[in-house]
Structures are given as C-alpha cells and as structure tokens.
Amino acid sequence: MNERLNELTDFLLSFRGTSQEILVFPHLRVDGDCLGSAAALASVLRKLGIYSSVCMDEPVPDRLAFMEIPEDLLMIFDPEIIVKKEKSLPVAVAVDCSEASRMGDSGVLFSAAEQTAVIDHHVSSKGDSGVRYIVSSSASTAELVLKLIRRLEEKTGIPLMDPFVANILMVGIQSDTGRFSFQNTTPDTLRAAAELLENGANVFINAYHLFDSTSVERMKLIAKAMSGAKMFYDGRLAMTVITQEMLRDTNTTDYATDGLVSSLRDIEGVQVSFVVRESDENEIRVNVRSREPFDSATFAESFGGGGHHRAAGFSVKNLSVNEVCKLIIEKAAAFFPENE
Numbered sequence: 001m002n003e004r005l006n007e008l009t010d011f012l013l014s015f016r017g018t019s020q021e022i023l024v025f026p027h028l029r030v031d032g033d034c035l036g037s038a039a040a041l042a043s044v045l046r047k048l049g050i051y052s053s054v055c056m057d058e059p060v061p062d063r064l065a066f067m068e069i070p071e072d073l074l075m076i077f078d079p080e081i082i083v084k085k086e087k088s089l090p091v092a093v094a095v096d097c098s099e100a101s102r103m104g105d106s107g108v109l110f111s112a113a114e115q116t117a118v119i120d121h122h123v124s125s126k127g128d129s130g131v132r133y134i135v136s137s138s139a140s141t142a143e144l145v146l147k148l149i150r151r152l153e154e155k156t157g158i159p160l161m162d163p164f165v166a167n168i169l170m171v172g173i174q175s176d177t178g179r180f181s182f183q184n185t186t187p188d189t190l191r192a193a194a195e196l197l198e199n200g201a202n203v204f205i206n207a208y209h210l211f212d213s214t215s216v217e218r219m220k221l222i223a224k225a226m227s228g229a230k231m232f233y234d235g236r237l238a239m240t241v242i243t244q245e246m247l248r249d250t251n252t253t254d255y256a257t258d259g260l261v262s263s264l265r266d267i268e269g270v271q272v273s274f275v276v277r278e279s280d281e282n283e284i285r286v287n288v289r290s291r292e293p294f295d296s297a298t299f300a301e302s303f304g305g306g307g308h309h310r311a312a313g314f315s316v317k318n319l320s321v322n323e324v325c326k327l328i329i330e331k332a333a334a335f336f337p338e339n340e
Contacts, residue, residue, distance in 0.1 A: 004133045007133075008119070009152055013048070021090040022045055022052040023053055023092050024053070025055050025093065025110050026056060026103075027102040028104040030061065031064075032171040032175030032206075032210060033140045033173075035054075036175070037096055037169070039073055040142070040165045043165055044152065055075050055106050057105055066206075077106035089113050091116070092115070094110060094119070097118075098132075116130035119144050120133075120134045121136055123306075123307075123308060140175070140189070141176075142176070143189060149165070166199035169196055170193065173189060215252075217252045221247070221250040221252045222260060224249075225241075229264060235267075235269040236271040237270070237274070237329070238273040239264075239276065240264060240275055244280060257275060261274070261289045271336070273290070274287070282318065284317075286328070291310070294335050296308065297309050299312065299331070300313055
C-alpha cells in the first residue's frame with residue numbers, strides 16, 4: 001500500500017503553486033470518520049498552499065458541532081456551483097466513500113471533475129478511475145489520512161499536524177471503532193490514537209459527545225424503536241423500523257437513530273441487526289451490524305449498498321417499509337449456514 005500512498009501524496013503535491021482548487025467530498029449523512037477525515041485533509045492542504053474545501057450537501061449536524069470545524073473550511077453544495085465552476089472544475093477527492101452516488105447532490109460535482117482521488121477503507125469500494133488509496137484492513141479512513149499527513153510532512157518538511165487536525169482525526173477513529181471496542185481495532189489503530197493524543201486530541205470530550213450525550217427526545221425515539229423490535233431465525237436476526245411518524249412524534253431527526261443498530265446487535269444471541277428507516281425522499285434506508293459469521297458488506301451489496309464485514313448499509317426506492325423488511329428476512333436465510 002506504500003506505492004498507493006506515495007502516488008496519492010505526489011498527486012496532491014502536484015497542485016502546489018497552481019491556482020487549482022481541490023474539493024474534498026465526504027459521504028451523505030456525515031459521521032465522525034468521514035467529516036473528520038475530510039476536514040483534516042482540507043485543512044492540511046491549505047497549509048501547503050493548496051486551496052481546498054470540504055464539499056457537503058448539508059451543514060454539520062448538531063451532534064457533530066463539538067468538532068468545531070471552521071465554517072470557511074466548508075462549502076455547502078448548491079446547483080449554482082456547477083455553473084460557476086464549469087470552466088475550471090476542481091480536483092475532487094472522495095473521503096470515506098468512492099462513488100458519487102454516496103455523496104448526495106454534490107456527487108454531480110465529483111463526477112464532473114477531470115481529476116479524482118479516493119481515500120477509503122470500505123471493502124465494498126467500487127470503481128477504478130483516478131488515484132485510489134483504499135485499505136480495507138484499516139479501522140477508519142482517519143488512520144489513512146494520518147498516514148498521508150505523515151508522508152506529506154516527509155516530502156515537504158512542513159509541520160502539518162496541530163491540535164485541531166489531531167482531534168478531528170481522533171473523532172474519526174473513535175467513531176469507527178466504537179471508542180476502540182469493535183473488532184476492527186488493531187495495534188496500528190491504538191498507535192495512531194497515541195500519536196494523536198500526543199498532538200492535542202481529547203479522547204474524553206469526543207467520547208462524551210459521540211456516545212454518551214443524548215436528549216429526552218432521542219430517548220423517546222429509541223424506546224419506541226426498541227419496543228417494536230422483532231426477532232427472527234431463533235433470535236439470530238433482530239430488526240426494528242423507524243417511520244417518519246415516529247420522528248415527528250418524538251420531535252427528532254434521522255440522526256437520532258445513530259447507534260440503535262449496534263444496540264440491537266448487542267442483544268445476546270443476535271448475529272445480525274437491521275434498522276429500517278423511512279426517509280422523506282421516497283426511499284428506505286437500512287443499517288446493518290453483525291457478528292461472525294454473518295457478512296454485513298456482502299448482504300448490503302446484494303441490495304446495491306456496501307460497507308464493512310461487520311457494518312454496512314443500503315437504500316431501496318419505490319418499496320414500502322414492510323416490503324423491504326420482508327425482502328431482508330427472506331434474503332438473510334442464505335447467510336445463516338444451516339439454512340443454505
């Protein structure tokens with residue numbers, strides 16, 4: 001992977017001293033890893049004299065406001081941007097995703113870029129164009145961005161790490177490792193975390209905002225969802241549904257469901273859990289979490305989605321919640337060995 005890392009490093013440095021703009025694209029419904037990785041990369045590129053911004057479909061959600069990402073580092077996408085930039089399309093870097101379809105409306109701008117790069121750790125990353133630094137064994141994209149920063153420092157001799165960059169990368173690692181409790185946590189993960197701590201990251205504050213802080217409204221939503229959960233295949237599959245009506249009744253947003261799918265998986269005997277969510281865009285979104293031997297990524301790919309072996313997701317259009325639930329239950333049979 002050093003070859004790919006060197007290729008990406010040289011690609012980014014080739015824009016020093018030019019007027020070229022680099023836009024960094026996280027996936028839709030940002031989480032700590034994609035947002036922290038994207039903002040850290042854009043911040044570091046600016047230190048190198050390369051103008052860069054994080055292009056997003058929506059502002060930073062309240063639950064991630066503690067990251068304190070400067071507003072001038074972010075560009076909220078609107079269609080007029082295409083018109084303004086059509087004569088000089090920016091270089092596009094996808095972070096924690098690899099396809100424009102996962103970026104929302106801003107994916108149009110990513111697709112239009114003549115030069116692209118991808119930094120990702122999902123086993124389901126697709127495509128083969130542009131510069132690609134993909135390491136599926138990495139617990140988080142933030143770890144890959146940290147390695148990139150180290151290599152940029154080596155190549156330029158310019159110190160790029162600071163407490164802000166260290167902390168938002170730590171948010172990424174803590175998010176995708178469940179504060180170092182998931183199976184994807186490796187010795188390299190802990191070494192990266194130690195380096196970030198030495199550079200000013202704050203594990204305690206991050207953990208509080210990511211995992212502990214909640215609201216009465218969210219508690220009510222989780223109570224509704226958990227009480228409505230159903231078990232299948234002798235308790236090995238757990239599933240619950242989040243409807244738009246439930247969100248309205250509890251005065252919450254889609255983000256309030258974060259962490260629910262992991263709580264379902266933690267029930268004794270459960271191998272895989274699903275949270276099936278109605279969106280207001282005629283779309284059903286599904287989060288998947290699993291334990292061995294159930295492969296979340298392979299299951300999600302069968303619906304056109306993807307992710308990791310133990311955490312994945314997908315979306316389905318033009319079907320009802322009940323229809324999607326029925327399809328999931330039927331298709332899951334093949335993923336339990338004794339049901340083959």
